Amino acid sequence: xxxxxxxxxxxxxxxxxxxxxxxxxxxxxxxxxxxxxxxxxxxxxxxxxxxxxxxxxxxxxxxxxxxxxxxxxxxxxxxxxxxxxxxxxxxxxxxxxxxxxxxxxxxxxxxxxxxxxxxxxxxxxxxxxxxxxxxxxxxxxxxxxxxxxxxxxxxxxxxxxxxxxxxxxxxxxxxxxxxxxxxxxxxxxxxxxxxxxxxxxxxxxxxxxxxxxxxxxxxxxxxxxxxxxxxxxxxxxxxxxxxxxxxxxxxxxxxxxxxxxxxxxxxxxxxxxxxxxxxxxxxx
Amino acid sequence: xxxxxxxxxxxxxxxxxxxxxxxxxxxxxxxxxxxxxxxxxxxxxxxxxxxxxxxxxxxxxxxxxxxxxxxxxxxxxxxxxxxxxxxxxxxxxxxxxxxxxxxxxxxxxxxxxxxxxxxxxxxxxxxxxxxxxxxxxxxxxxxxxxxxxxxxxxxxxxxxxxxxxxxxxxxxxxxxxxxxxxxxxxxxxxxxxxxxxxxxxxxxxxxxxxxxxxxxxxxxxxxxxxxxxxxxxxxxxxxxxxxxxxxxxxxxxxxxxxxxxxxxxxxxxxxxxxxxxxxxxxxxxxxxxxxxxxxxxxxxxxxxxxxxxxxxxxxxxxxxxxxxxxxxxxxxxxxxxxxxxxxxxxxxxxxxxxxxxxxxxxxxxxxxxxxxxxxxxxxxxxxxxxxxxxxxxxxxxxxxxxxxxxxxxxxxxxxxxxxxxxxxxxxxxxxxxxxxxxxxxxxxxxxxxxxxxxxxxxxxxxxxxxxxxxxxxxxxxxxxxxxxx
Numbered sequence: 001x002x003x004x005x006x007x008x009x010x011x012x013x014x015x016x017x018x019x020x021x022x023x024x025x026x027x028x029x030x031x032x033x034x035x036x037x038x039x040x041x042x043x044x045x046x047x048x049x050x051x052x053x054x055x056x057x058x059x060x061x062x063x064x065x066x067x068x069x070x071x072x073x074x075x076x077x078x079x080x081x082x083x084x085x086x087x088x089x090x091x092x093x094x095x096x097x098x099x100x101x102x103x104x105x106x107x108x109x110x111x112x113x114x115x116x117x118x119x120x121x122x123x124x125x126x127x128x129x130x131x132x133x134x135x136x137x138x139x140x141x142x143x144x145x146x147x148x149x150x151x152x153x154x155x156x157x158x159x160x161x162x163x164x165x166x167x168x169x170x171x172x173x174x175x176x177x178x179x180x181x182x183x184x185x186x187x188x189x190x191x192x193x194x195x196x197x198x199x200x201x202x203x204x205x206x207x208x209x210x211x212x213x214x215x216x217x218x219x220x221x222x223x224x225x226x227x228x229x230x231x232x233x234x235x236x237x238x239x240x241x242x243x244x245x246x247x248x249x250x251x252x253x254x255x256x257x258x259x260x261x262x263x264x265x266x267x268x269x270x271x272x273x274x275x276x277x278x279x280x281x282x283x284x
Numbered sequence: 285x286x287x288x289x290x291x292x293x294x295x296x297x298x299x300x301x302x303x304x305x306x307x308x309x310x311x312x313x314x315x316x317x318x319x320x321x322x323x324x325x326x327x328x329x330x331x332x333x334x335x336x337x338x339x340x341x342x343x344x345x346x347x348x349x350x351x352x353x354x355x356x357x358x359x360x361x362x363x364x365x366x367x368x369x370x371x372x373x374x375x376x377x378x379x380x381x382x383x384x385x386x387x388x389x390x391x392x393x394x395x396x397x398x399x400x401x402x403x404x405x406x407x408x409x410x411x412x413x414x415x416x417x418x419x420x421x422x423x424x425x426x427x428x429x430x431x432x433x434x435x436x437x438x439x440x441x442x443x444x445x446x447x448x449x450x451x452x453x454x455x456x457x458x459x460x461x462x463x464x465x466x467x468x469x470x471x472x473x474x475x476x477x478x479x480x481x482x483x484x485x486x487x488x489x490x491x492x493x494x495x496x497x498x499x500x501x502x503x504x505x506x507x508x509x510x511x512x513x514x515x516x517x518x519x520x521x522x523x524x525x526x527x528x529x530x531x532x533x534x535x536x537x538x539x540x541x542x543x544x545x546x547x548x549x550x551x552x553x554x555x556x557x558x559x560x561x562x563x564x565x566x567x568x569x570x571x572x573x574x575x576x577x578x579x580x581x582x583x584x585x586x587x588x589x590x591x592x593x594x595x596x597x598x599x600x601x602x603x604x605x606x607x608x609x610x611x612x613x614x615x616x617x618x619x620x621x622x623x624x625x626x627x628x629x630x631x632x633x634x635x636x637x638x639x640x641x642x643x644x645x646x647x648x649x650x651x652x653x654x655x656x657x658x659x660x661x662x663x664x665x666x667x668x669x670x671x672x673x674x675x676x677x678x679x680x681x682x683x684x685x686x687x688x689x690x691x692x693x694x695x696x697x698x699x700x701x702x703x704x705x706x707x708x709x710x711x712x713x714x715x716x717x718x719x720x721x722x723x724x725x726x727x728x729x730x731x732x733x734x735x736x737x738x739x740x741x742x743x744x745x746x747x748x749x750x751x752x753x754x755x756x757x758x759x760x761x762x763x764x765x766x767x768x769x
Binding site: 011012015016018019020022023026027029030032033044045046047048049092095096098099103105106108109110111115116117118120121122123124125126127128129130132133136148149151152153154155156182183184187211212214215219232235236239241244248251252255258259262263266267270273 | 298299302394395398445446447449450452453454456457458460461463464465466467468469471472541544545547549550551556558559560561562563564565566567568569570571573574575577578582583584586587588628632636640685689691692695700720721724725728729734737738741744745748749752
């Protein structure tokens with residue numbers, strides 16, 4: 001009996017050691033990022049894993065902008081863009097999801113099929129044409145243009161939210177309708193409060209889009225005015241071949257500072273993500 | 285296969301049926317309607333004015349006027365040139381009045397194409413609107429003739445909060461999608477049939493229709509771009525290999541990791557899960573650019589490898605011919621590394637999804653299996669795995685399509701790092717590690733080769749849609765939408 005217990009403890013220890021080993025392996029680059037950001041040397045450290053001299057000088061440099069790095073400004077820019085994108089995208093996604101999930105109308109199926117087809121085109125392809133369209137309206141190098149790019153087509157990403165709405169019991173809506181409740185009130189006062197996980201998920205995920213994306217931002221904000229960049233474009237430009245040797249550590253410091261709030265939001269979101277996704281996938 | 289045909293047949297059949305229904309409704313309205321309904325064909329407000337819905341009549345009149353104004357002032361300037369995409373090149377002409385050299389009134393092919401398409405879309409929408417209007421007016425006539433109550437304007441408006449609430453909800457999102465996704469895609473489909481490239485860049489010069497020439501050179505036809513066919517086959521091959529391996533490795537890895545983390549033996553599962561999530565929570569442009577420098581030719585991993593003698597060993601057995609290990613700068617090495625790095629990025633994601641699904645595993649089945657004396661492995665094979673496949677199967681298909689279009693990973697890891705030594709690839713601006721999407725991105729961004737980029741884009745679309753159609757029809761039998769409501 002005692003022997004059996006021993007072998008059980010040892011498998012548990014082994015099991016947890018395996019997980020720990022995997023976690024350490026997974027975190028190596030992140031640890032390197034944090035360590036390098038505290039290096040005194042500005043270029044890339046190629047000889048040792050840990051920096052030779054530790055210092056927080058590059059974090060203070062981040063808040064004293066020079067012509068290349070204007071981190072506080074970038075952070076503000078991205079924050080403003082993210083707020084607008086978040087509001088518009090969330091509205092669009094939830095509106096489309098409700099209409100296709102709860103309501104029944106003639107154009108429902110054709111519209112949904114159309115969305116599937118449009119989603120199969122590489123987004124990169126449409127982007128080039130969008131760029132020219134924005135250019136002919138003078139909207140390149142403006143935040144308005146970038147916000148439109150991020151949020152205008154967001155309605156296409158309605159499927160997860162729809163999957164969740166599908167699981168809300170229809171009897172509730174029917175009862176409300178019989179009681180003379182308008183569709184608008186059903187939406188705002190019944191479906192939305194019952195769908196908190198998916199609302200939170202939609203809000204956070206659309207807020208994160210401008211922080212994560214650099215391709216579209218790089219394309220739209222192409223005038224090369226450093227103070228108008230978003231965080232992603234700014235950090236990306238720091239690793240240009242001509243700049244990498246004097247800005248690599250600054251890039252790491254900036255990367256750490258951006259990653260902290262994003263990671264926190266992401267960890268909050270993943271809880272709702274799991275709830276939302278499986279709620280939709282399993283039940284409908 | 286028969287099932288696929290049936291399903292597609294149903295979709296297409298249903299589509300034409302609804303179009304036919306729409307036209308027959310319109311026809312009946314025109315034939316059976318009274319004089320005001322017929323007058324609505326010319327003046328869209330007529331039918332409403334007859335039923336004393338003056339506000340609606342006014343709105344219809346304004347919309348009609350706007351469409352006519354749009355046609356005269358805007359559309360007519362571009363659509364007549366649509367067939368040729370412009371004929372007048374920009375030239376400096378001496379203006380007698382200002383005594384200066386000025387540009388003539390030249391054509392811009394791109395503007396002509398873009399605004400013509402825009403006009404076509406507006407016209408199409410206007411035509412549908414116009415036909416619906418006649419049908420509505422005819423319905424109104426019937427209501428009035430039957431002596432029923434005719435809605436006032438406020439009541440009509442109220443309907444948009446009630447049974448027509450979906451119109452209120454969908455108008456703006458659909459408009460956004462039409463302008464920012466639909467018209468751009470349409471535009472680039474058309475560009476694939478023109479010679480829009482570096483030598484034909486508006487506004488300095490014109491481009492024009494060339495039929496299927498771009499597709500011919502993509503599939504190995506001759507001409508100046510003879511290498512495109514060569515590069516296309518290789519890029520396509522790698523794209524499919526990449527999509528297959530990256531999807532399967534992260535899927536299996538994610539399931540294994542989630543089984544490991546959700547096992548009863550794990551202490552502090554939440555803590556470990558959070559650690560893994562941190563790697564995907566860091567934005568990809570930070571983590572991937574970092575990893576790329578981590579593995580660069582003069583980077584830290586290479587230093588360590590040469591210190592412990594791995595580089596020397598690999599050179600001895602002939603795997604490496606340089607003084608460093610070309611992790612991301614030589615074919616073969618780069619291909620393997622990209623898939624490995626993608627495991628690092630992708631497994632936590634799949635772990636998240638698999639965790640959510642595993643939590644919903646029907647516990648009664650597990651319990652009875654355990655009572656009957658099934659081993660953990662048997663339970664996994666006979667219960668857990670089929671259930672996971674059933675729930676996440678469709679997601680596997682979308683993941684494959686997403687990976688075909690996985691721009692970020694490839695671009696961030698290889699741009700400016702990987703240079704091809706294959707002359708034929710370089711001639712068509714492709715690299716061995718390119719996916720079709722990164723190739724088309726480079727073609728447009730650095731080489732302004734829009735015609736080939738568009739042709740590639742269409743090919744990507746065709747591949748994705750064929751794959752999705754086949755896979756979904758195999759996996760999802762019928763419509764499960766309402767099953768669990």
